[in-house]
């Protein structure tokens with residue numbers, strides 16, 4: 275495999291919109307999904323004479339993000355990033371340049387992997403451009419329609435070090451980052467709504483080489499799936515370019531989900547020269563040690579640690595299930611039911627599957643009820659299917675799991691009744707019974723199925739199986 | 749140009765800066781602005797002759813920091829009022845020409 279001679283080097287830039295009530299420089303509402311151009315004013319339209327005034331909450335959120343990513347929070351200033359593009363009505367974007375608010379952090383992916391966070395700076399979002407085709411309503415010219423509701427919405431851009439080694443690791447980084455951001459309650463992390471957007475810088479180099487290869491920047495990564503596919507595509511594209519004796523061009527490429535390729539954006543004229551200069555309408559931001567300390571203390575326990583608390587309870591660590599439970603913010607309840615005597619393995623299984631679809635309802639239940647349900651299943655008094663049915667009822671009634679179970683006619687079958695039933699089935703199916711006795715594991719499902727049919731699904735499969743085993747050995 | 753003819757930027761520099769600012773300058777204008785901008789820069793360069801090594805860098809002429817506003821919403825302005833004075837509009841948005849560099 276010649277591919278193995280090369281290794282990718284990936285860095286990610288993640289933009290996230292902050293969950294403030296208003297925009298960064300003006301009192302227009304920061305809202306998603308409202309009528310176009312309804313949250314606009316002279317400031318965010320860049321009208322002459324208007325002046326920006328910084329939203330204090332946005333600064334605090336930005337610092338909290340930095341602290342959650344183990345950054346140093348520093349005194350910072352704003353710059354103008356100049357470019358002509360109609361998504362910024364001022365013809366510049368206010369951003370942070372050489373003195374960003376957060377620097378030198380890191381993000382832990384797991385016990386062994388840590389990715390550096392170079393900086394996490396504040397800036398304003400741009401307006402939303404909708405291209406109008408020549409066949410659209412505007413017949414005289416094709417062009418673009420701009421909605422400035424998003425212009426001036428506070429963003430934090432988190433720049434990773436070029437330390438990510440694969441598309442999968444990039445996905446893990448973004449998932450972990452998203453989990454952290456959501457936990458800090460500073461952003462809602464919705465990639466599908468664009469409140470979290472990822473650009474990937476990708477290059478390849480020969481393994482063992484210290485120098486980086488020429489990188490490309492990939493945009494339009496709207497989901498974790500696109501992120502992985504686009505990076506994998508770009509890695510092999512670059513390797514092919516090099517193998518063909520050509521050079522990778524430094525450029526911005528656009529991920530086309532339908533075609534599953536990255537294509538170069540026609541390079542905007544000298545677009546890389548933004549002529550940054552300090553924004554004269556804004557002054558230095560310096561939260562000071564006391565406020566930074568307070569913000570740090572206000573941070574919740576981070577997701578990695580929350581998952582760890584679950585995993586410690588398990589014989590067989592299941593990171594994925596723990597991720598789901600923490601992501602749904604159900605881990606506190608899970609820990610409580612385990613503390614009250616529920617089996618941790620079973621609890622995690624149910625919390626990450628059946629319960630996951632009913633987060634709010636489950637949170638509203640008394641933990642004791644969940645413990646009772648899980649224990650009924652754990653002890654075999656309810657089959658998994660029956661437990662699911664009882665759970666569904668619990669969401670809508672106030673009755674206890676055992677009351678519901680009785681009401682549904684579950685658990686009414688004594689072992690002796692089941693034994694009698696089984697004996698009957700066995701005498702009708704001698705061939706299957708012989709195969710079972712010879713150790714053919716597949717036939718056990720046949721017997722369980724027969725019992726279920728005869729009991730209209732009220733028997734517990736586990737109990738049937740143990741009865742079968744007992745009969746085989748007798 | 750009474751003091752000196754020192755040119756600390758080239759015509760190419762000026763042409764480049766002009767293109768970034770979307771200014772379409774002819775050759776005479778380029779020539780003239782190169783001389784003028786050089787004079788401005790030479791004047792600004794005088795500052796380098798002062799020893800400022802003891803002074804911390806200044807990012808702003810005002811000795812102010814942390815000018816904030818509270819995160820409270822106020823009414824936005826009427827869309828119709830704004831769109832009615834836009835050079836071109838759609839029903840709900842600002843219409844701009846097709847954007848270079850995008851499909």
Ligand SMILES: [Zn+2]
Nearest residue numbers: 300302315318
């Ligand atoms: Zn506004």
